[in-house]
Amino acid sequence: MFALLIDVTRCVGCGACVAACCEANGLPLEEGADLGPYHYTVVRKVRTRRGEVYYRLLCMHCLDPACASVCPIGALKKRPDGPVTYNASICMGCRYCVQACPFEVPRYEWNSRAPKLGKCSFCAERLQHGQVTACAEACPTGATLCGERNELLKVARERIAAEPGKYLPKIYGEREVGGTSVLYISHVPFRTLGLPEHLPLEPLPGYTGRALSQIPPLVGSAGIVLAGLWWLTDRKAEVARAERETRSGGRR
Amino acid sequence: MMIRRLFWRWLALAILAAGVYATIVRFTQGLGAATNLSDQMPWGLWVGFDVLCGVGLAAGGFTITTAVYILHLEKLRPIVRPAVLTAFLGYLLVIVALLYDLGRPWNIWRATVMWNPRSVMFEVAWCVMLYTTVLAVEFSPLLFDRLGWRRASRAARSAIVPLTAAGFILSTLHQSSLGSLYLILPTKLHPLWYSPLLPWLFWFSAVAGGLAMVIFESGMSARAFGRALELDVLEKLARAMTVFVGLFLFLRWWDLGRRGHAATALHVWGADSLPARMFWLEMALFVIPAALALSSRWRRSPQRLFGLGCTMVGAFLLHRLNVSTTALAAGQSYFPSWMEIAVTLMLVTLGVAAFRFAVRHLAVFEGPRRMKEERPTQVVYA
Ligand code: SF4
Numbered sequence: 001m002f003a004l005l006i007d008v009t010r011c012v013g014c015g016a017c018v019a020a021c022c023e024a025n026g027l028p029l030e031e032g033a034d035l036g037p038y039h040y041t042v043v044r045k046v047r048t049r050r051g052e053v054y055y056r057l058l059c060m061h062c063l064d065p066a067c068a069s070v071c072p073i074g075a076l077k078k079r080p081d082g083p084v085t086y087n088a089s090i091c092m093g094c095r096y097c098v099q100a101c102p103f104e105v106p107r108y109e110w111n112s113r114a115p116k117l118g119k120c121s122f123c124a125e126r127l128q129h130g131q132v133t134a135c136a137e138a139c140p141t142g143a144t145l146c147g148e149r150n151e152l153l154k155v156a157r158e159r160i161a162a163e164p165g166k167y168l169p170k171i172y173g174e175r176e177v178g179g180t181s182v183l184y185i186s187h188v189p190f191r192t193l194g195l196p197e198h199l200p201l202e203p204l205p206g207y208t209g210r211a212l213s214q215i216p217p218l219v220g221s222a223g224i225v226l227a228g229l230w231w232l233t234d235r236k237a238e239v240a241r242a243e244r245e246t247r248s249g250g251r252r
Numbered sequence: 253m254m255i256r257r258l259f260w261r262w263l264a265l266a267i268l269a270a271g272v273y274a275t276i277v278r279f280t281q282g283l284g285a286a287t288n289l290s291d292q293m294p295w296g297l298w299v300g301f302d303v304l305c306g307v308g309l310a311a312g313g314f315t316i317t318t319a320v321y322i323l324h325l326e327k328l329r330p331i332v333r334p335a336v337l338t339a340f341l342g343y344l345l346v347i348v349a350l351l352y353d354l355g356r357p358w359n360i361w362r363a364t365v366m367w368n369p370r371s372v373m374f375e376v377a378w379c380v381m382l383y384t385t386v387l388a389v390e391f392s393p394l395l396f397d398r399l400g401w402r403r404a405s406r407a408a409r410s411a412i413v414p415l416t417a418a419g420f421i422l423s424t425l426h427q428s429s430l431g432s433l434y435l436i437l438p439t440k441l442h443p444l445w446y447s448p449l450l451p452w453l454f455w456f457s458a459v460a461g462g463l464a465m466v467i468f469e470s471g472m473s474a475r476a477f478g479r480a481l482e483l484d485v486l487e488k489l490a491r492a493m494t495v496f497v498g499l500f501l502f503l504r505w506w507d508l509g510r511r512g513h514a515a516t517a518l519h520v521w522g523a524d525s526l527p528a529r530m531f532w533l534e535m536a537l538f539v540i541p542a543a544l545a546l547s548s549r550w551r552r553s554p555q556r557l558f559g560l561g562c563t564m565v566g567a568f569l570l571h572r573l574n575v576s577t578t579a580l581a582a583g584q585s586y587f588p589s590w591m592e593i594a595v596t597l598m599l600v601t602l603g604v605a606a607f608r609f610a611v612r613h614l615a616v617f618e619g620p621r622r623m624k625e626e627r628p629t630q631v632v633y634a
């Protein structure tokens with residue numbers, strides 16, 4: 001499975017990845033834009049105690065994505081080779097995916113009559129043709145690497161081990177929400193990069209799954225209980241009626 | 253009297269005009285132009301009120317039909333028809349609201365063919381479709397009678413017991429699944445509202461809210477159509493309502509304690525205290541009418557009973573709006589645009605108008621009493 005490794009310490013903020021992404025996807029290049037329906041990735045700058053830090057954001061391509069699990073018609077899908085892809089032609093625009101994504105990634109064309117979702121596609125087509133993603137190809141410093149997830153995890157661990165004073169001892173995305181295909185290593189806390197901390201390590205779809213799995217037994221037992229209650233009360237009503245009739249002496 | 257009628261008529265017209273304008277904007281320029289929604293707050297008033305509350309308030313339908321046709325509580329029979337009518341109209345309005353809210357409503361049918369059973373939204377879609385059908389059949393005899401279609405009417409009536417059972421199960425799934433929608437947001441929803449028990453909480457509050465809605469609606473129609481209130485019936489409903497509110501509150505506090513968040517509710521001053529304050533407002537609205545409904549003096553007075561019903565409906569609405577708005581960080585700064593409000597008001601107005609129309613032309617409020625003394629289990633009414 002493919003993954004991207006983003007090494008925040010190496011990002012110089014040149015924006016080559018953004019430009020490459022726009023070109024590869026036929027999107028307009030805009031200075032200083034936020035993630036949006038036409039901006040699949042952004043480079044941001046944040047001032048920290050360790051100086052100015054540049055970093056990029058994009059869809060995390062979760063291993064068990066909340067967005068794909070909530071989509072009622074499967075317009076979002078996790079592909080076995082990594083990408084979480086979106087099929088606009090079947091999307092009904094319920095925006096449950098926007099609501100459910102823990103990283104606030106999917107963006108919606110709010111001002112369209114036939115609105116679509118915009119988010120990084122992990123250059124799914126390029127991967128299929130054996131190429132790396134456009135952003136990884138464009139990155140001049142190796143801050144974005146594209147490769148096998150296991151390989152990249154190894155690279156990340158090696159880099160952290162080689163310079164323990166520099167890196168935080170953590171690979172963001174290794175285990176968050178069950179793991180993601182985009183991995184970060186950094187010298188500043190991930191929180192300052194706007195990556196949510198304290199995410200559960202369990203995939204989010206599991207939270208819903210537990211409730212949904214109660215449904216079949218619930219339906220079964222509700223059916224049985226209802227039938228039983230109906231029979232009981234029906235019987236009771238009949239007995240009461242029969243008693244009334246005998247008491248009033250008349251039998252039909 | 254005259255002036256009051258004129259006032260309501262003009263108000264309704266003004267609402268409809270605003271609603272039509274908002275509709276045009278919504279469908280020609282998109283959701284962004286008509287609403288205050290954003291990527292941070294993708295669900296607003298139309299989901300939080302029209303769908304979550306609309307479905308919940310329709311819960312009177314399945315509660316009352318179950319009580320009458322499954323539990324044989326004959327006393328409740330006179331209110332079956334209005335309850336079913338309310339539920340049916342409620343569901344129709346929910347569907348209309350969904351068409352407003354979905355960005356690409358023409359793809360809605362795909363939920364029936366492209367299955368993703370892992371999605372709660374998928375479950376919701378099926379429940380809406382199936383239960384609306386059940387309600388339509390439950391309601392249809394009134395229409396058939398009016399048209400003189402004896403056979404059709406009898407056929408629909410003969411199926412009432414299995415229909416009621418199906419309605420109970422579908423409603424249970426639907427009410428609870430609206431809560432399950434939010435289970436995927438363990439990190440985004442405020443801990444005062446996020447709970448693995450959300451589906452159960454939604455179910456209990458829906459039953460209580462649905463019963464409150466029947467009380468409210470009986471009071472309203474008593475006024476509007478000059479009927480006497482079925483006080484002995486409604487008093488029973490108030491009692492049942494208290495039981496369900498009690499269970500709801502018990503579950504709510506037990507769950508807060510279990511998750512270690514009971515103290516979170518004490519954060520009522522200072523920064524970020526809005527959720528706690530809204531939590532207590534919600535609590536007060538639930539607890540006060542439930543406590544008062546314990547006293548038979550309150551239950552037996554038409555005005556007070558009506559007041560209890562209204563407050564409980566309010567509590568229910570606030571709970572759902574809190575889950576869908578206050579509990580989300582982005583929701584705390586969200587306020588619906590006037591066009592969102594206009595569409596919602598328009599739908600409510602249309603619902604009320606449809607109810608009036610049905611009462612005027614169909615036997616919503618008559619029938620059952622006439623033959624109550626005979627063998628009730630053989631004569632099945634819808
Ligand atoms: S980051 Fe969000 S949009 Fe991307 S795969 Fe994960 S849940 Fe889906």
Ligand code: SF4
Pocket residue numbers: 070071072073074075076090091092093094095096097098117
């Ligand atoms: S907005 Fe579209 S892609 Fe997102 S959950 Fe709804 S149907 Fe699926």
Ligand code: SF4
Pocket residue numbers: 020021022024025040041058119120121122123133134135136
């Ligand atoms: S993987 Fe492709 S779509 Fe995603 S940010 Fe990189 S270039 Fe853009």
